[in-house]
Amino acid sequence: MRRRSNQTLLGLAKQLGKGHVMNVPYQPSTFVVMYNKDLFQKAGITSVPKTWAEFTDCCAKLVAAGITPITVDDAYMAAFFGYNMSRLAGVDKTLAMVKNNDFSDPSVLKFGEIWSDFAKKGYMSKKAASNIYPAGQVEEIATGKVAMYLNGTWLPNEIKGSAPNMNWGSFAWPAMDPKGNGIEANNYGAQSFGINKNSKVGPEAFQLIVWLTTGKWDAELAKQSVGVPMGNDSEWPAQLKEAKAVIDATTIRMPWGCGMEDNPEINVKIKENLAKLITGAIDAKGFAAGMQKK
Numbered sequence: 001m002r003r004r005s006n007q008t009l010l011g012l013a014k015q016l017g018k019g020h021v022m023n024v025p026y027q028p029s030t031f032v033v034m035y036n037k038d039l040f041q042k043a044g045i046t047s048v049p050k051t052w053a054e055f056t057d058c059c060a061k062l063v064a065a066g067i068t069p070i071t072v073d074d075a076y077m078a079a080f081f082g083y084n085m086s087r088l089a090g091v092d093k094t095l096a097m098v099k100n101n102d103f104s105d106p107s108v109l110k111f112g113e114i115w116s117d118f119a120k121k122g123y124m125s126k127k128a129a130s131n132i133y134p135a136g137q138v139e140e141i142a143t144g145k146v147a148m149y150l151n152g153t154w155l156p157n158e159i160k161g162s163a164p165n166m167n168w169g170s171f172a173w174p175a176m177d178p179k180g181n182g183i184e185a186n187n188y189g190a191q192s193f194g195i196n197k198n199s200k201v202g203p204e205a206f207q208l209i210v211w212l213t214t215g216k217w218d219a220e221l222a223k224q225s226v227g228v229p230m231g232n233d234s235e236w237p238a239q240l241k242e243a244k245a246v247i248d249a250t251t252i253r254m255p256w257g258c259g260m261e262d263n264p265e266i267n268v269k270i271k272e273n274l275a276k277l278i279t280g281a282i283d284a285k286g287f288a289a290g291m292q293k294k
Contacts, residue, residue: 025190071125075133082258103291112284
C-alpha cells in the first residue's frame with residue numbers, strides 16, 4: 001500500500017499519529033487559487049502568476065477585460081487573511097500572531113495597504129464584503145463574473161451543478177514579501193479511515209480500507225466527487241490536474257487558514273475589518289488598528 005498511495009498524506013498521518021499511521025487518509029484536498037481558464041484567456045493571460053508582480057499584472061489584465069479578478073465569502077475570509085499573512089510574514093510568525101492575539105506586526109498594515117489599493121482598483125469583488133457563503137462561489141464564480149477564488153480543491157465539486165462546464169485551473173498563492181513564505185507553503189489534508197482498537201475484524205477492515213483507497217475505487221471516488229485521488233496510479237480529474245503540481249511542490253504544511261480560525265475572537269475581527277477595508281469604510285491604518293483591538 002505504501003508504494004501505491006500518496007506518501008505526502010501518509011507522512012502527515014504518521015506525523016499526527018506520533019510516529020504511527022493511526023488513520024488512513026483518503027479524498028485529499030489542498031487550498032489553492034481556483035480560477036476560470038476561459039476568463040484568463042479572454043484577458044490575454046497565457047500563464048498562471050508565480051510571483052506577486054505577476055499576480056498584480058494578472059488582476060490588471062482581467063479588469064481591463066471587464067472581468068472582476070477575485071472574490072471571497074464570509075466563510076473563507078479568515079483563511080484568505082491567513083494565507084496572505086503567511087506570504088507577508090511567514091507561517092511561524094503568523095501562527096505566533098494567532099497564539100498571542102497580537103497583530104501589531106507591520107505586515108498587518110501592509111496587508112491593509114495592499115487590499116485597500118486592490119479594492120479601489122476593482123481587483124476585489126464589490127460583493128465580497130457582503131457575501132454570505134456560498135454566494136461568492138455560486139453567484140460570482142459559477143456564473144463567470146469573477147475569475148479567481150482562493151479556495152479548496154473541493155470547489156469544482158461544490159458548484160458543478162451551477163457550472164458543469166467550467167474550465168478550471170489552479171495555482172498556489174504567490175509570495176508577497178521576502179520575509180514571508182511562498183508557493184512551497186500550503187494547507188493540505190484529507191478525510192481518513194480508522195479502525196476501532198477493539199474491533200475483532202481489524203485485518204479485514206484494513207484490507208477494505210486498502211481496497212477503497214487504491215486502484216479502481218479510489219479513482220472512481222475521485223471521478224464522481226471531482227476530487228483528488230489517494231492512489232499514485234489514479235488519474236486526477238481534469239478540473240484539478242494543475243493542483244497536483246501545487247501539492248507536489250509543497251514542502252511546508254501550514255494548518256487551515258494559518259490558524260486564523262483557532263480563536264473565535266480573531267475570526268470575528270477578520271470578518272469585520274476585512275469587510276470594512278474592501279468597501280473603503282476604513283483605510284489600512286484603520287484595519288491594522290481594528291486587528292489590534294481585544
